[in-house]
Amino acid sequence: MSEVKDTRKVTIKAFRFNAETDYLPYIKQYEMEVGKDELILDLMNRIKWEHDGTFSYRRSCRHGICGACAIKVNGKAVLACKQNAIELLDLFDNDITLEPSSKKRAVKDMIIDKSDFWEKHAAIKPYVVADVDPHPAHETKQSIAEFNNFLDSDLCIQCGACHYSCPALEVNPEFFGPAAFAAAYRFTVDTRDSAGAERLELTAQPAQGVWDCVKCFECAEACPKEINPIEKITKLHNLQFEQGIAESNVATRHAEGFLRGMKKYGYLDEADIVTYSEGYLGVYKHIGAAMKMMKSGKIHWHSGIPFIDSIPKIKNLDEVQKLIEISQTNKL
């Protein structure tokens, strides 16, 4: 039997920065033997204990439940106390760099200023809002199905992994971000709660709400608790229509407007979706791009006659029309 090698000699890189003294962050390298059962947290401890006592990071529970030790390794969000080091070394060809969850929010090494996360999280009222009788005559009961509706989103530990992986939030600081949305969903579908409509209105607003989600699925990838925040974002979208909270605007018309082309052609009508979503006054913004698309042949006419029958039809279009008629559940 061949000998199983228990350790691997590697160079671990780490992002270093002290906002009080450093003008720019820098990368330092630490050589160490990494054992097969060691976690990223163990490596951070060894940097601090064996190499440089000033190396700073947050840690607390060591059980994947407090969310304090969330960092990134080569851009991948991890909970340092749950992530096996060798697994990551394998994933990235033995070349890993420990980074804070958000470099631009770095205060000291792995420690970031998380205030934007907490402000947004608090804004969506992440708790059950209910008038509770101090002397209830009976229990507040919930069926298993009702409970299961929010069970997975209740596992959120507010680590910020999804929030700081979201590119929309990096460009638009008003955007609530995936963690706040997952929490908004969790309490909105809780049968004991009475602030659902308020949360849906809040998360329906342009710029801050769900409609600014870029659909990149970074949050689904980042979540260490497998909550799949974008799935909850989709559910919030649907709830806005189900509860009549969605107002007609460029974003809601864009989602609903897909059906216009599909009913006529089976395909999306690319020109119509822009005109219908933006409205005739808003469409002027796209004239420049449309002219360029026309010039390059990207806008062309299937029939050969300008502005008439520009789109081919799918075969068996009647099936799509019938399925829309009998399956559509929401309305704008």
Next chain:
Amino acid sequence: MSQLHYALFTGCTAKQSTPELLSSTLAVADKLGIKITILEEASCCGASHLQDFDEFLAHVLNARNICYAEKLGLTMITICNTCQLNSAMTKHALDTDPELKARVNEKLAEVGLEYKGTSEIKHFLYTLIDEYGLENVKDKVQVPLSHLNIAPFYGCHNIRPSELHEDANGHENPYNPTSLDSLIDALEGNPVNYESKNKCCGFHVELQANHTSEVLAGNALVDAIDNNADMMVTPCPLCHLKMDTYQDSIGKVMGRDVELPVLHMPQMVALALGCTEKEIGLNFHVPKAKHLYTA
């Protein structure tokens, strides 16, 4: 190797604003001896927006598309990351939730269809790599791309969520994807290594959050240009549309020139395989791209 045969779900863009995607895909398949049957019955996948309006309806319509691949007994291949994701999400939802599958099939029965779950769904990029084989692609190269620095832009919906895609995308690491890089290598091009290769292009909020959309696309174009890219290549026509069509307005937001040809993955392969200028269709690009055709 017995002849590969796939059912092609073209998606809407290949039938409308990016005809060059369809013509180059068919040309590449023809050169490689891959048989393609176009699913002319397939409708729009909802492009990740319809499900925000009506999730159930989106599942019904996507399931209908998959039914037509199942009827042929073929793997359904896609040439758009978003078609791939939406079809795969419906397949996953129906294959793991018997109650939802029954509700969807109740609707499909009204038009004489039944979703069974027998067809795989795979992006053309990964069939070239996993099933046709890069060594075999390499053997067919007539015009090596060795003169080109090519920035691979992966597009979100082929690589995330990784758990959903792992069987169809060869367990691609979403934080360090390699498939497009290895395809560029096989065509003897020079893959550009840059941070934005696995980032979002912003296409999906083009209308409602235009600034976000322009900045995300701009970041990627700037990153590729600053790493000496001669062109970008993407397996997703929506990434292509965002980054090809809007370079003027993106440039204004970024405060600098971002001109760069953005090719569809099959166009790049078609260039190397010596397909015709018409099949490759570089004339359909908004920024200058025709100079890339050198055969």
